[in-house]
Amino acid sequence: MKNNVKIARIQVDLTQQQLAEKIGVTRQTISLIEKGKYNPTLKLCLSICDVVQKSLDELFWVDKEERTK
């Protein structure tokens, strides 16, 4: 699953650490999400949206090929 978290984070001039702290999650979690290595919770996605000031649709999507669950 693809996402624009890294780009959006940099646009608001935050490090992974800073974003993580604002959200109340660890830096590793942010790193893994940016790398597409796992499948975050909706609440976490919404928190990220809130901090980086983007909508869900702007940040997260799946390529058609990989649509399963």
Place this chain on the structure above:
Amino acid sequence: MKNNVKIARIQVDLTQQQLAEKIGVTRQTISLIEKGKYNPTLKLCLSICDVVQKSLDELFWVDKEERTK
């Protein structure tokens, strides 16, 4: 966390069971999500979007008060 899954599901004329099957998840999972009783995975949200033909932003959001994580 609030969502419009139930409304969107009914609009495309599916039961919880049918929606669940299309997505590859159990009926209980759909029920709990519709009831707002838990916090689905992003992939699952995206699968629901796909089936009911809505965007993430149309289906999922949080009230400002309850924004934590």
Place this chain on the structure above:
DNA sequence: TTCAACTGTAACATATAGTTTACATTATTC
């Protein structure tokens, strides 16, 4: 009013999201 389909929910099991600690690698700045 009965029967069947649909839905809510509970207990317990499993998979995986997210944490903690730790270390390695890659910028960046001096």
Place this chain on the structure above:
DNA sequence: GAATAATGTAAACTATATGTTACAGTTGAA
């Protein structure tokens, strides 16, 4: 090029999303 900040990642743990089974309440059609 050394020091420091930022990032990637791994192992072992914890919390929780989701599955399984089961049963009860609800709704609608006959």
